[in-house]
Amino acid sequence: MYEHVSFIHSADLHLDSPFKGLSYVPEAIFQEVKESTFISLEKLIRVAIDKEVDFVLMTGDIFDNETQSIKSLTRLVKAFKKLQEEDIHVYLSYGNHDHVNGRLFSFDFPENIHVFESEQVSHFIHYKQGQPVATIYGFSYQERAVLANKTKEYKRETNTPFHIGMLHGSIASNKDHDVYAPFQISELVDKNFDYWALGHIHKRQELKEKPPIVYPGNLQGRSKKETGEKGCYYVELTQSSSSLEFIPLQHIRFEAIEVDASECGQIQEVGELLEQVVHQASINFLKCILMINITVNEELVMGEPSIFVEELRDLVNDTDQKHLWAIVQTITLTKKVNYNKDELANGQHFIGEVIRAFDDKQDGKYLQPLHIHRQARKFLEPFTSDERKSINEEAEELLVTWLLDKEES
Ligand SMILES: [Mn+2]
Numbered sequence: 001m002y003e004h005v006s007f008i009h010s011a012d013l014h015l016d017s018p019f020k021g022l023s024y025v026p027e028a029i030f031q032e033v034k035e036s037t038f039i040s041l042e043k044l045i046r047v048a049i050d051k052e053v054d055f056v057l058m059t060g061d062i063f064d065n066e067t068q069s070i071k072s073l074t075r076l077v078k079a080f081k082k083l084q085e086e087d088i089h090v091y092l093s094y095g096n097h098d099h100v101n102g103r104l105f106s107f108d109f110p111e112n113i114h115v116f117e118s119e120q121v122s123h124f125i126h127y128k129q130g131q132p133v134a135t136i137y138g139f140s141y142q143e144r145a146v147l148a149n150k151t152k153e154y155k156r157e158t159n160t161p162f163h164i165g166m167l168h169g170s171i172a173s174n175k176d177h178d179v180y181a182p183f184q185i186s187e188l189v190d191k192n193f194d195y196w197a198l199g200h201i202h203k204r205q206e207l208k209e210k211p212p213i214v215y216p217g218n219l220q221g222r223s224k225k226e227t228g229e230k231g232c233y234y235v236e237l238t239q240s241s242s243s244l245e246f247i248p249l250q251h252i253r254f255e256a257i258e259v260d261a262s263e264c265g266q267i268q269e270v271g272e273l274l275e276q277v278v279h280q281a282s283i284n285f286l287k288c289i290l291m292i293n294i295t296v297n298e299e300l301v302m303g304e305p306s307i308f309v310e311e312l313r314d315l316v317n318d319t320d321q322k323h324l325w326a327i328v329q330t331i332t333l334t335k336k337v338n339y340n341k342d343e344l345a346n347g348q349h350f351i352g353e354v355i356r357a358f359d360d361k362q363d364g365k366y367l368q369p370l371h372i373h374r375q376a377r378k379f380l381e382p383f384t385s386d387e388r389k390s391i392n393e394e395a396e397e398l399l400v401t402w403l404l405d406k407e408e409s
Contacts, residue, residue: 003161003238003239004236004237004238005054005126005128005133005134005161005162005236005237006051006052006053006054006234006235006236006237007053007054007055007056007057007164007234007235008044008047008048008051008053008055008056008057008232008233008234008235009057009059009195009197009214009216009232009233009235010044010056010057010058010059010216010219010232010233011057011058011059011060011061011095011168011197011198011199011200011215011216011217011218012059012060012061012095012199012200012202012216012217012218012219013037013040013041013044013058013061013062013063013218013219013220014037014061014063014064014097014218014219014220014222015037015038015041015062015063015064015069015072015075015076016034016037016038016063016064016065016069016071016072017034017037017064017220017222018034018064019033019034019036019222019223021223021224021329022289022327022329025317025327025329026317029325029327032251032252032287033252033289035251036220036250036251036252037064037219037220037222038072038075039220039251040219040220040230040231040249040250040251041075041076041079041219042079043249043251044056044079044219044232044249045079045082045083047232047234047247047249048083048086048088049082049083049086049088051234052086053088053234054088054089054126054128054133054134055088055089055090055091055126055134055136056083056088056089056090056091057090057091057092057136057164057166057197058090058091058092058093058199059093059095059138059166059167059168059197059198059199059200060093060094060095060096060097060098060140060141060166060168060199060200061094061095061096061097061098061168061199061200061218062076062092062094062095062098063097063098064097064098065097065098065102066097066098066099066101066102066103066144067102067103067104068098068103068104068105073107076109077107077109077110080109080110080112080113081110083112084110084111084112087112088112089112089113089114089126090109090112090113090114091114091116091124091126091136091138091166092109092113092114092115092116093115093116093138093139093140093166093168093199094115094116094140094141094168095140095141095168095180095199095200096141096144096145096146096168096178096180096200098141099140099141099142099143099144100117100140100141100142101142101143102144114136115140116138116139116140116166117140118139118140119139119140119141119142119146120139120153121137121138121139121150121153121154122137122138122139123135123136123137123138123157123158124136125158125160126160132158132160133160133161133162134160134161134162134163134164135156135157135158135160135162135163135164136164136166137154137157137163137164137165137166137193138165138166138167139153141168141180145178145180146169146180146181147179147180147181147182148181149172149181149182149183149187150167150169150181150183151167151183151184151187151188151191154167154188154191154193155191156191156192156193161239162194162195162237163191163192163193163194164193164194164195164196164197165188165191165193165195165196165197166197166198166199167181167183167188167196167197167198167199168180168181168198168199168200169181169182169183169198169199169200170182170183170200170201171183171184171185171207172184174201180200181200185207185208185213188208188213189208189211189213193211194211194237194242195211195212195214195235195237195242196208196211196212196213196214197214197216198213198214198215198216199215199216200215201215201217202217202218202222202226203215203217203226204216204217204230204231204246205217206244210242211242212235212242212244214233214244216231216232216233216246217230217231218230219231219232219249219250220249220250220251220252221250221252221253221254223254224254224256224289224291224329224330226254227253227254227255227256227291228253228254228255229246229248229250229253230248230249230250230253231246231247231248231249231250232246232247232249233245233246233247234247251287252287252288252289253285253286253287253288253289254288254289254290254291255281255285255288255289255290255291256290256291256292256293257277257281257290257291257292257293258292258293258295259273259274259277259292259293259294259295260294260295261273261274261294261295261296261297262295262296262297262336263297264296264297264300265297265300266300267300267308270294270296270300270312271312271315271316274292274294274312274315274316274331275315275316277292278290278292278316278326278328279326281326282325282326285326287325287326288325288326288327289326289327289328289329290326290327290328290329291328291329291330291332292328292330292331292332293331293332293333293334294312294331294332294333294334295333295334295335295336296333296334296335296336297335297336297338298335298336298337298338299338301333301335305333305335308333309331309332309333310331312331313328313330313331316328335405336401337401337404337405339400339401339404341355341400344400345359350403351400351403351404354396354399354400354403355396355400358392358395358396367383367388367391
């Protein structure tokens with residue numbers, strides 16, 4: 001009996017995403033951005049082949065749109081054929097974005113691709129050299145929404161060494177996304193499976209270690225909300241252990257950057273600083289789309305800030321970029337308000353009250369909730385008095401600046 005299985009866990013490929021909000025960028029770059037979901041797919045296939053995995057899981061939202069562009073279908077089949085040549089199988093389910101009844105045409109995949117067509121949970125058995133090694137469970141969305149809790153349909157149906165559940169959905173309490181196929185972590189744990197390959201949430205998350213319950217996130221960020229590295233998991237399971245390795249696959253990276261330009265006395269210094277920041281980003285992140293927030297001294301900007309930020313954006317986007325590139329999508333501005341703390345602290349108004357309260361709390365008492373927080377306390381070392389002081393100062397500055405700004409507007 002096989003005691004070991006290895007696979008790639010991916011989800012939310014969103015092939016052929018249109019990247020609508022980016023159409024203003026130079027045409028050549030926009031074409032590359034539009035190509036990025038396909039490039040990530042190619043990288044995924046490369047990783048599967050290089051790692052010689054037993055199979056690949058794709059948990060829903062393979063296509064960005066239920067009507068599946070011909071381009072995305074053609075590229076996907078091409079990718080699947082490469083896996084077929086290496087005898088790597090794929091287990092695939094559809095999600096809310098590519099639900100089955102939205103199709104405009106019918107199609108078949110190569111024989112190494114196993115699709116969960118039904119909305120009822122069913123299973124496939126994966127064989128390795130003729131031996132059954134893993135049972136893989138899953139279902140596909142027939143319509144855009146699956147509102148039912150599907151967990152009761154997952155049951156161990158075979159005696160294979162490994163059992164893996166694929167589920168495109170979200171934790172019942174999740175407030176940030178459409179809650180489809182809601183589940184509780186405890187419900188998944190109770191199934192006694194070896195791995196839960198989730199999809200739907202685009203932010204990578206390991207919800208549990210034993211057994212692993214994992215969102216790999218999407219392969220390629222699609223908007224400024226999806227920053228950082230994006231990719232898949234390479235997973236190895238044995239009867240007694242699991243190892244997970246995140247592998248970044250994004251072709252283009254979205255990043256949010258904070259720039260402190262409060263020391264700049266002249267606008268051209270801000271421009272220069274921004275050029276440096278963007279250049280550095282192109283080195284750190286290679287191809288990237290940036291959202292930049294600049295903090296400037298309030299005296300620096302007199303007119304309408306929107307003109308100012310647009311000009312800055314044009315300045316950095318026009319910079320000649322050879323092999324590396326970084327495009328700035330948005331620039332926002334935070335004005336640093338200068339204030340005389342002592343004067344304010346003596347005032348009989350709310351801001352004065354706030355500053356006095358901060359001065360009273362130099363002992364860091366207000367940090368107490370962090371140290372008794374169930375999750376945070378596992379990771380936090382006690383703060384030194386210097387750290388407490390600087391946290392205190394930063395918090396005070398943030399709050400007072402914000403209050404002064406409100407007062408003005
Ligand atoms: Mn998705």
